[in-house]
Amino acid sequence: DAGVTQSPTHLIKTRGQQVTLRCSPKSGHDTVSWYQQALGQGPQFIFQYYEEEERQRGNFPDRFSGHQFPNYSSELNVNALLLGDSALYLCASSFTTGGYTFGSGTRLTVV
Amino acid sequence: ILNVEQSPQSLHVQEGDSTNFTCSFPSSNFYALHWYRWETAKSPEALFVMTLNGDEKKKGRISATLNTKEGYSYLYIKGSQPEDSATYLCAFKEETSYDKVIFGPGTSLSVIP
Numbered sequence: 001d002a003g004v005t006q007s008p009t010h011l012i013k014t015r016g017q018q019v020t021l022r023c024s025p026k027s028g029h030d031t032v033s034w035y036q037q038a039l040g041q042g043p044q045f046i047f048q049y050y051e052e053e054e055r056q057r058g059n060f061p062d063r064f065s066g067h068q069f070p071n072y073s074s075e076l077n078v079n080a081l082l083l084g085d086s087a088l089y090l091c092a093s094s095f096t097t098g099g100y101t102f103g104s105g106t107r108l109t110v111v
Numbered sequence: 112i113l114n115v116e117q118s119p120q121s122l123h124v125q126e127g128d129s130t131n132f133t134c135s136f137p138s139s140n141f142y143a144l145h146w147y148r149w150e151t152a153k154s155p156e157a158l159f160v161m162t163l164n165g166d167e168k169k170k171g172r173i174s175a176t177l178n179t180k181e182g183y184s185y186l187y188i189k190g191s192q193p194e195d196s197a198t199y200l201c202a203f204k205e206e207t208s209y210d211k212v213i214f215g216p217g218t219s220l221s222v223i224p
Contacts, residue, residue, distance in 0.1 A: 003154070004154070031209075031210050033210065033211065033212075035214070040216070041216055042115070042117075042200055042214035042215050042216040042217050043155075043200070043214045044214075045211055045212075045213065045214075048209065048210060048211055050209070050210075055209055056209055056211045058211075090154075090155070094210045099145050099147075099157035099160045100145070100147075100155075100157060100202075100210075100212070101154075101157070102147075102154040102155045102156075103154055104152075104153065104154045105154070
């Protein structure tokens with residue numbers, strides 16, 4: 001049974017560009033949450049998708065947007081990249097009130 | 112803004128030592144407390160999901176306790192082994208927050224052979 005799959009694993013972008021990160025949840029999971037982990041910090045909640053809608057959002061600007069597809073997979077889009085967006089982006093899937101299953105993350109470097 | 116704290120920030124222990132770390136979280140609107148282990152170059156792995164005050168969970172040499180009234184949880188590792196080296200994250204879930212959890216900054220454990 002595949003766990004959570006994220007792509008790509010690494011990415012280098014230039015300031016001002018746009019990026020799309022992808023996540024396939026664990027089989028049977030219907031909720032996808034995205035987190036940003038900067039160096040030395042715990043994962044910071046970006047937003048969560050359920051039934052193809054953004055259900056909750058953390059303290060991130062509108063440059064961060066997302067989408068969930070009917071098969072529960074999800075995308076995270078970041079527009080107008082800043083140097084400070086460089087981080088590890090984690091996707092986590094869940095079902096009802098269980099714990100999260102995490103992907104390995106996408107390491108984004110903005111230069 | 113919900114604040115989840117962990118201490119210590121990092122820890123170095125000798126193989127065979129037992130150790131413990133602390134997670135502090137808001138004592139109101141509690142729903143659940145999660146513990147995760149995150150080894151370098153891997154995904155965070157769920158250890159425990161704790162929901163009841165006084166809960167004690169155990170998985171091999173690792174155990175955790177929960178005090179929701181005072182807002183803390185302890186994670187214990189008995190007889191640390193090098194493979195226990197990882198960052199241990201706790202995450203707090205509020206009663207009204209669907210599946211959203213707020214993570215602490217983590218405790219980085221290094222077990223020296």
